Amino acid sequence: MNSPLKHPKLALAPASPQFIDQYQQTAPGRAPAAAVELAEGLNAASATVAPKYFYDTLGSQLFEAITRLDEYYPTRTEAGIFDAASGDFAATLAGAGIGQPCLIDLGAGSCAKATRLIPHLQPRQYVPIDISVDFLREAAEQVQSTFPALDIVGVGMDFSAGLALPPQVQRDNRVFFYPGSSLGNFSPVEAQAFLQRLADPAQGAARGLLLGIDLVKDKATLEAAYDDSLGVTAAFNKNVLRHVNTLLGSDFDVHQWRHMALFNEAESRIEMHLQALHNLTVRWPGGERRFRGGERIHTESSCKYTVASMSALLRRAGFKQVSYWTDPKDWFAVFWASA
Structure with a gap:
């Protein structure tokens, strides 16, 4: 007599995060809007490309590599503050009457920083939330596998807009x-306007902000962090031209440009530029720009603050109680500001 067939046990499917793509859902309008913004930046008297365009999938991967470089102190220094003060963060939220928050991670990237705090x-x-949609989708899946019971809603969007x-x-x-000193x-004026939006009750019962900020320090340390010896930051900076080609239909050749990083002491900011190696012309549908040899495209500013200047900025933006934690060298600070 044959044994009765046994039904195999059905494995429960692992939880998956929700994902709302507000960036690519508007693709018919978004691509032209990006092209307009990029063309305007390239046609400006001093050409610019907004740093948000660093973050296609390859750009996001290159930035993750940057965070592991010896010269790039911000990520590991901020992580050290998280490890040392995470209990304080939790106590501060509890003291503000915030239990089990809805944690909104701006520019989440790999989600590694939030994973330390969850x-x-x-x-x-x-x-x-991130503009690099495919990279974020994969990262949210990883967080869900680590915290299967956690309600995760990934959002692809350009939150700067x-x-x-x-x-x-x-x-x-x-x-x-908002970690990582992003x-x-x-600019300080833009930062205040952005912080005011976060503090605005219209954002939906926002209770506060946990913010990572890079502090002013010696020029050599700052410039090395943005111009590493392995050239990873240079590759990251040049990759923006590939992304511009995709969005604008331009014909940048990355080999015709070199990476530059310098500390502008008057403005208290690191600047990244791409400098033309010789006279050249870049073309795109409906436009072109002639660059002289040595002419630059400004691709990023990274403003550096003091504890006092950031505390004052947060208060001007409408935040109330402000507290902070720093590392032993006072190179980096994590701020809590209640809305």
Whole structure:
């Protein structure tokens, strides 16, 4: 007599994060808007490309490599503050009456920084946001595999152009998380306007901001962090031209440009540029720009603050209680500001 067939046990499918692509959903309007912005920047008296265009998939991967370089101190220094003060962060949120926050991670990238804090902050919902949609989608999957019970809503969006979050994002106890000193990519005036939007109650019951900021230090250390000996930052900077070619239809040749990084002491900011190696012309549909040898495209500013100047900026933007933690060298600071 044949044995009865046994039904195999059905494996439960692992949880998957929700993902809302507000960046590519608007592709019919987005691509022309990006092309207009890029063409305007290239046609300006001093040519510029906004740093948000660094982050296609390859650019995101190159930046992750940068964070592991010896010269690039910000990531490991900030991580050290997270490890030392994560319990303080949790106590500060609890003291502000914020239990199980909705943690909104601006410019989440690989989500590695939030992953350090999730066990301590115990968010009810985690919302990573980034312009590099495919890279973020994969990162959110990794976070979900690490924290299978966590409600994750990934959002692909350019939050520098507005922060209209989808309805799937909880409105209660929103805590914005903006690490890595990415706020420094804005000018101080732009940074204040951006922070004012975060502090605005119209953003949906925002309770506060956890913010990583690079502090002013010696010029040699700053410039080495943005011009490493292996040339990874140079590759990252040049890759923006490949991304511009994709978005604008231009014909940049990355081999005709060299990477530059310098500290502008008057403006308290690191600047990254791409410098033309010789006279050349770049063309795109409907336009062109002639560059002289030695002429530059400004691709990034990274403003550096003091504890006092950032505290004052947060208060001007409408945040109330401001506290901070620094590393032993006072190279980097993590701020908490309640809205």
